[in-house]
Each structure stands twice: as C-alpha cells, then as structure tokens.
Amino acid sequence: MVYTVASRVMRNSMDAEEVTQDVFVKAFQKLNEFQGVGKFSTWLYSIAYRMSISALRARKDQGSSLDDMKTSGVEPREDPLHPVDDRKQILEQALTTLEPDDAALVTMFYLEELSVEEIVTVTQLSASNVKVKLHRSRKKLYDELHHQLKDELWTLRTTA
Amino acid sequence: MDLKNDRLDPNDPLRLLFQEIGHNTAPVDLESQILQKLSPIGSVPASYTPLISKKLWYGIAAMLATVIVLSATFSSVGSTTKSWISSIIQLLHIPQLSSYLMSPWVLAAVGGAFVLMVIDQLIASRMRTMHAF
Numbered sequence: 001m002v003y004t005v006a007s008r009v010m011r012n013s014m015d016a017e018e019v020t021q022d023v024f025v026k027a028f029q030k031l032n033e034f035q036g037v038g039k040f041s042t043w044l045y046s047i048a049y050r051m052s053i054s055a056l057r058a059r060k061d062q063g064s065s066l067d068d069m070k071t072s073g074v075e076p077r078e079d080p081l082h083p084v085d086d087r088k089q090i091l092e093q094a095l096t097t098l099e100p101d102d103a104a105l106v107t108m109f110y111l112e113e114l115s116v117e118e119i120v121t122v123t124q125l126s127a128s129n130v131k132v133k134l135h136r137s138r139k140k141l142y143d144e145l146h147h148q149l150k151d152e153l154w155t156l157r158t159t160a
Numbered sequence: 161m162d163l164k165n166d167r168l169d170p171n172d173p174l175r176l177l178f179q180e181i182g183h184n185t186a187p188v189d190l191e192s193q194i195l196q197k198l199s200p201i202g203s204v205p206a207s208y209t210p211l212i213s214k215k216l217w218y219g220i221a222a223m224l225a226t227v228i229v230l231s232a233t234f235s236s237v238g239s240t241t242k243s244w245i246s247s248i249i250q251l252l253h254i255p256q257l258s259s260y261l262m263s264p265w266v267l268a269a270v271g272g273a274f275v276l277m278v279i280d281q282l283i284a285s286r287m288r289t290m291h292a293f
Contacts, residue, residue, distance in 0.1 A: 003186040017190055024194045028201060088181045110178035141174060 009052035
C-alpha cells in the first residue's frame, strides 16, 4: 500500500521505489513516536503521504512540472470489454488527470477503504477539505472512466 | 460515496474497480532494498552507560585505601609509638573511628562494592563482545 500511495503521487516507479524505501526507514527510526492510539497502518500512510508530497515538491523544484505529469485523458478504445490489465491501465491513466495528492486520497478511500476521519489523520487536511477533494476527484474519475469503459463500469456494480 | 455520513457505498463502481485492480505491484527486489537500508540502522551500537560511574569508583577506591591504611595502622597494637594516622584521629576527636571502620558493616560495604565492580566489568565486556559482531 505504501508503494501504491507513493506511485500514485510520484507517477514514476523509480521515484515511488525511492520514496517507499525512505518511508520504511523513517517509520523504523520514528517507531517510538507511534502512540498506539490509532491504527499502525494509518500512521504508516501518514508518513508515506507526507514523504511522497515532499518528494514531489522537491522534484518540482528541480525542474519537472506537475503539468507535465498530468495527461489530458485517454483515447477512446474500440473493444467494449477490457481485461483486468486494460482496466488497470485505464484507471491509472484516469488517475493521472487528478492532482497527485487527490489521486492518493481516492486510492486511500476506495482501495484501502479508509474513512474520511482516517484520511484527515493521514493528510492533516480538514474533514470538509477531504470531502470536497474526494467529491471532485470522484466526479472527474467518473467522467474519465465513463468515457473509457462506458457500460463496463456500471456492469461492475451489477455483477458485484 | 455518502458525503453526509462519510460512508463508502459498497456497490460504488469506483470502489469495485479499485478493489478489482488492487495495489500497484512493487518491484520484486524492493523488500530486500528496504531491508538493506534498514540493516545499518538496526545495528547501531546502543550507547553503553556504566552501572557505576567513574566518580563513584574513585570514592570506593579512596574508601578501600583508607580502610587498608587504617587496618595496617591499628593492627600494630602494643606499639608504644603512635602512628601519624592515630594522631590525626585523636586530633579530630573521633576516638571510635577505628571501631567504626573495622565494623562488619563497613567490611560488607567494601565487599559489596568489590562484587559490583566485578559485575560491572563483566557486563561491560559482554556488551563489547556483542557489538563486535
């Protein structure tokens, strides 16, 4: 999960790997700071999220623009049914249309099923800000994915 | 997503899609790379603080030396000439000092200090052996 959050923010496997390594080293060093009040995973995600954002800012300062990493969307596909790998690729591409921190937020919410309260703890954002970001990201993802996956996205709902 | 209740709809297609696709697959060697980075941190030797400080050892040594000197001095019973330590004790007006010093309590304290010194040295040597690896 740490690697997933890092890769969603960094959008580059090399950088995500580096951040993941640094996250575990930092977590190991700061282990005594874990109070044991909340979940360990939430504490670890908060380190992962903060370090990913810091690494992204550092990379941005070094010259890479965030705009370069965002894509304007994915070309429509011909075939109506996509294997899982294709859907993964489409989702990954749709996620790149979001801001990196928003992509990490939706990943925590939908994949890891963290509550808004837990995401607030991880990101140190206000609850209303988290809700707005999730709402906005969700709408954007729906638009992108609906365009790409068409009825397939809704089929997932009925077959689950 | 139910924003009012902050709950995730289990049938939300986005949730289902995220769940189906799962986590990004980390490179195979990532775990070993992390462990490699962690190993030097884990093997940093813990700072060793002696059980008995150097100052206390000096105090114990001084006490031991005093006891030995006094024992040697007062063992010469019957001697007509007074030793210089006896003179000092007399000058200090502590006539029972010699009996205090030679009491079982003092001897036990000195013995105890000696035992502690041995234990301290043993622990220190063991710590050095552990961190040598």
